[in-house]
Amino acid sequence: MASEQIRANGSNHKSLRSIMAAPGVKGKRVTSISKDGLTNLIQSIISKKQEQKEPFYVLDLGMVVSLMEKWNRSLPNVRPFYAVKCNPEPALLGTLAALGAGFDCASRAEIEAVLALGVSPDRIVYANPCKAESHIKYAASVGVNLTTFDSLDEIEKIRRWHPTCALLLRLKAPDDSGARCPLGPKYGALPEEVTPLLQACHAAHLTVAGISFHVGSGASHSGAYHGAIEAAKAAFDTGTKLGMPRMRILNVGGGFTMDSKFDDAAITINQALETYFANEPGLIVISEPGRFFAESAFTLAVNIIGKRVRGNLREYWINDGIYGSMNCLLYDHATVTATPLAWLSNRTNPTCRGTKTYPSTVFGPTCDALDTVLTGHQLPELQVNDWLVFPNMGAYTASAGSNFNGFKTSAISIQLACSNVS
Numbered sequence: 001m002a003s004e005q006i007r008a009n010g011s012n013h014k015s016l017r018s019i020m021a022a023p024g025v026k027g028k029r030v031t032s033i034s035k036d037g038l039t040n041l042i043q044s045i046i047s048k049k050q051e052q053k054e055p056f057y058v059l060d061l062g063m064v065v066s067l068m069e070k071w072n073r074s075l076p077n078v079r080p081f082y083a084v085k086c087n088p089e090p091a092l093l094g095t096l097a098a099l100g101a102g103f104d105c106a107s108r109a110e111i112e113a114v115l116a117l118g119v120s121p122d123r124i125v126y127a128n129p130c131k132a133e134s135h136i137k138y139a140a141s142v143g144v145n146l147t148t149f150d151s152l153d154e155i156e157k158i159r160r161w162h163p164t165c166a167l168l169l170r171l172k173a174p175d176d177s178g179a180r181c182p183l184g185p186k187y188g189a190l191p192e193e194v195t196p197l198l199q200a201c202h203a204a205h206l207t208v209a210g211i212s213f214h215v216g217s218g219a220s221h222s223g224a225y226h227g228a229i230e231a232a233k234a235a236f237d238t239g240t241k242l243g244m245p246r247m248r249i250l251n252v253g254g255g256f257t258m259d260s261k262f263d264d265a266a267i268t269i270n271q272a273l274e275t276y277f278a279n280e281p282g283l284i285v286i287s288e289p290g291r292f293f294a295e296s297a298f299t300l301a302v303n304i305i306g307k308r309v310r311g312n313l314r315e316y317w318i319n320d321g322i323y324g325s326m327n328c329l330l331y332d333h334a335t336v337t338a339t340p341l342a343w344l345s346n347r348t349n350p351t352c353r354g355t356k357t358y359p360s361t362v363f364g365p366t367c368d369a370l371d372t373v374l375t376g377h378q379l380p381e382l383q384v385n386d387w388l389v390f391p392n393m394g395a396y397t398a399s400a401g402s403n404f405n406g407f408k409t410s411a412i413s414i415q416l417a418c419s420n421v422s
Helices: 010-020 038-048 061-074 090-098 108-115 133-142 152-161 191-203 223-241 260-277 291-297 325-331
Strands: 030-033 056-060 078-083 102-105 124-126 146-149 166-172 179-181 208-214 217-219 249-251 284-287 298-310 313-318 339-341 357-363 372-380 387-390 413-419
Touching (some): 038 387, 090 291, 102 108, 108 124, 108 133, 166 191
Parallel strands (some): 056 413, 078 102, 078 284, 102 124, 208 249, 249 284, 313 357
16 A cells, blocks of 8 residues: 555544655555554565565554654653664654654764754754764764763864864763663763863863763663752752853653553653752753664564474574674664464464464574574474564664675665554
C-alpha cells in the first residue's frame, strides 16, 4: 500500500500525515498493518523476495508515533533530542523530526545527516564532550551553536574555533551503577571540577547556557536521575555565585528504556524538577533518548543458511550475526530473542505453534566462533531457508555493525510499515 493510502484515526492522524511527507519517508513505500499484523507483513516480504533470502528490517513508523505520544504524556516539559548514534536510519530521523524532536549529534557526519533532512541547526545539540577541532569548525560553519564539554582543553578548542557557541557543562552522574552501559568512567566533570571549569569559561568569554548529565545507557535505577538533577541545581547555583549569567538549559541525558522503567524514570524526573528547579523561570529542559524511540520500532528477519543436528541439539546458521546487527550482544549488553517463521518447511503453521521444540544454538554467518547469537534457545525443528524473527532490534544494532568477512551490515534493507497503535 502506498504511503498516501495510510489510514489512521484518533489523535495521531495528523502526526501520521506529517511523517508520510517527511524527508526520509516521502516517496517510499509504507505498508499499513494492523497492530498484530507484523508477522503477516514479514511473510509477504519473504514471499516477494524468495530468491534473495537476505536479512531485512521492518521499521514501524506507527510505533514511533505512539512512543512520541507516550513521551509527551509522561514528560510534557522535557523536549527529546534523539541520539542519532542509536540508529541513524533516515526514515526514523525524518519521522522524529516531523514529530517535533531535536537531535543529539556526536560528529560531523551525524550533523550532516540531520541537516540533510531539512532540520534547522538550532534543533541540534552537539552532545560530544570531546570533539575534533575540524568537527568544531564544521559545527560553527553550519550554525550548530550548542555543545557539551567537561574539560579545560575542550574550552580552549571551542574558544579558538567556535567562540559564539553556547555550552552545556557535562557532569558525571553521581550514580550510574544501574546502567547497562555506564558512561561515567569516560565523561563528566567531577564535583570539585565544576567551579574551575565554569571560571575558565567565564575568563574565556564563553557562554555557559546550562548543565548536562547522563546516567548511563539503559539505566535501570530511576533514582539516578534524582541525584543527577540535584547535582545540576548545585552547578546552576555555582554559576550564579561566580557572577555568570543565569543558566537556562538543563539536559537530563538519556538512558531511557521502553518498559516500566521509563514510567519510573519519568515520575522521578518530574518530581526532581519540581523539587530543585521550580523557581527557575524560563528553564528549558531537554533530553537525549535513543533506545526509547528506536529499540521496539525495528524488527529483524534473518534467513537460516545452515543446519547441523547433534543428538537432541539443533544448530543453525543465519545470515546476520555478532559482527552485524547482533553486535548489540557485545557492545550494548543486550539480550535478544528469536521466534521461528518456518516459511519453507511448515507453510500451514509457519510460527510453529504447538510443535515440539529442541535446545538450539544459533550462529552468525562469519567464520569466527565468537559469532554465536543464541545458545540453549528452544526452537522447533527448522530447515535451511526457513526464517527467524528478532523483535526489538532498533537500538545500537545496524548502526554499529561491520563488514567483517564480507557480510555487509550496511546493506541490510529496511521495509517501512505503519501500524495502528496507540
